[in-house]
Amino acid sequence: MRITLSAAVTADGYLDDNSSERLIVSTPEDWTEVRRLRAEHDAILVGAETLRRDDPALLIRDESRRASRRAQGLRPDIAKVVVTRSGNRLSPAMRFFTEGDAERYVFSETPIPALEGAAEVIIADEPITAAWIVTELEKRGIESLFVEGGAQILRLFLNEGEADTLRLAVNPSLRIGAERGGAAFEFTPPANTPVVREFPGGMQVATYRLRKAEFSEAEDLKFLRQAIEASRRCTPSTTSYSVGAVIVARDGSIFTGYTHETSPTHHAEQEAIAKALAAGAALRGATIYSSMEPCSTRKSEPESCSALIVRLGFARAVFALYEPDCFVRCRGALNMRLAGLDVRCYPALAEEVRAVNGHLWR
Ligand SMILES: NC(=O)c1ccc[n+]([C@@H]2O[C@H](COP(=O)([O-])OP(=O)(O)OC[C@H]3O[C@@H](n4cnc5c(N)ncnc54)[C@H](OP(=O)(O)O)[C@@H]3O)[C@@H](O)[C@H]2O)c1
Structure with missing residues (x-):
């Protein structure tokens, strides 16, 4: 998922x-620029305190953008997302719930009966993380997310490294002082973070590029297609998915594998990894492409593929289809995100993976 964080602060950081x-x-x-950027995303996310204090509607105001979304078969407003632990003082009468035509998601650590029917309330069974939010939104078809604050929520995403871009706009002529200050937000970019600076209407805007690892979408799609090609070599089985995997090591060497290629208990990722290890390839910092989300639970092997990928120090894991809940409830993508990997899903190729596994859905 492409994730953009955005914040506007006073000269003294509020x-x-x-x-x-x-x-x-x-x-x-x-x-105007923030609204334009917002409209380039599938969803906008804020913290519960922002809803309680500001009661924002979070709509797409530009009529031409609304019309273009409708023409693409989308709802005119982008999906709205709010995050809460307690669910306290969130009311279905808030503009978030009543205004606009959009999907609405509430990520909560507590059930909120008052919001039933007003939004999909997604309850966490462990403390909420940005990795979990991103994973759950991706499973619902969200491919790009605009995180608009407040400070706690920006920190949640920054601390976990779940951000591609931070747009930080400072108003140099607005200073309010500690006595009047509300939520404060400070950001010190890591050394050598690429930044673009602009000055719309006197604001000082710095757009930082924060990706965990550099990559190109075109390369990702190329290797993901190779992984799907590899998956076509599988013998269809009613007890396992047909999956293909491609590893691109740091030195550019490439290794492929597919489910059960050399052993009836091996997954595609294991097959590709075994070849890479046999060749002495350095896997720390490498990228693994898998047609389907790497697994998180194994009965026939001691270690899941996602755990193996984490243990070997891969920097990135890329896949096209989240594992359906046919056999087990997979949390491979989530586990790898929580371990700090850059995890990317490209649902544009998901249909091909579903087609390769057509024998399982029939
Ligand atoms: N200038 C700007 O660009 C901008 C943009 C947005 C907001 N704001 C301002 O920012 C202020 C609010 O900022 P804030 O930092 O106080 O609050 P916030 O980030 O908007 O929301 C904080 C709330 O989010 C929930 N939350 C935070 N971390 C969580 C986690 N890990 N898991 C689950 N829930 C979590 C909690 O909700 P519960 O308390 O419900 O459990 C928490 O109280 C408002 O005054 C608003 O006007 C400014």
Whole structure:
């Protein structure tokens, strides 16, 4: 998923003041740009405190963008997402729930009966992480996410490295002081972080590129297609998926494998990894492409593929289809994200993977 974080702060680092009125930090030119960026994503996410304090509607206002989304068969507004631990003081009367035409998701650690019918409430069975939110949204078809704050939520995504870009807009002529300050947000970029600077309407905007690992989408799609090609060599089985895998090692060497290629208990990732290890390839920092999400539970082998990928120090894992819940409930992508890997799903190729596994759905 492509993830953009966005925040506008005062010259002294506040997202808001402590009054009941919403503080306008952006200049009109900057706000126009934020709205344009928002519309380039599938979903917008905020923390529960932002809903309670500001009651934002989080809509796409540009009529031409709404029309173009409708023409593509999409709902005119992008999906809205809110994150809460407690569910406290979230009401279905909030504009988040009542305005616009969009899917609405609430990520919560507690059931919130009041929101039934107003949104899909997704309850966590462990403390909420950005990795889990990203994984659950991807499973619902969201491919790009705009995280608009507040400070706690921005920190949640930054601390886990779940961000491709941070757009930080500073209003140099607005200073409110600690006595009046509300939520504060500071960001110190890691050394050598690429940054683009702009000045819309007098704002000082820095757009930082924060990807965990460099990659190109075109390369990802090329190797993912190779993984799908490898999966076509599998003998269809009613007890396992037909999966293909490709490893691109740091030195550019490539290894492929497919389910049961050399052993009736081997998954595609294991087959490719075994070849790479036999060739003495350095897998630390490598990328593994798998047509389907690497597994997280094994009965016939001591270690799952996602655990093996983490243990060997792969930097990236890329796949096309989340493992369906046919055999077990897979959390391979989530486990790898939590371990710090850059995990990318390309659902554009998911149909091909489903077709290769057509024998299982019939
Ligand atoms: N200038 C800007 O660009 C901008 C943009 C957005 C917001 N804001 C401002 O930011 C302020 C709010 O910022 P904030 O930092 O106080 O709050 P926030 O980030 O909007 O929301 C914090 C809330 O999110 C939930 N939350 C946070 N981390 C969580 C986790 N790991 N798991 C589950 N839930 C979690 C908790 O909800 P519960 O308490 O419900 O459990 C927490 O109280 C508002 O004043 C708003 O105006 C400014």
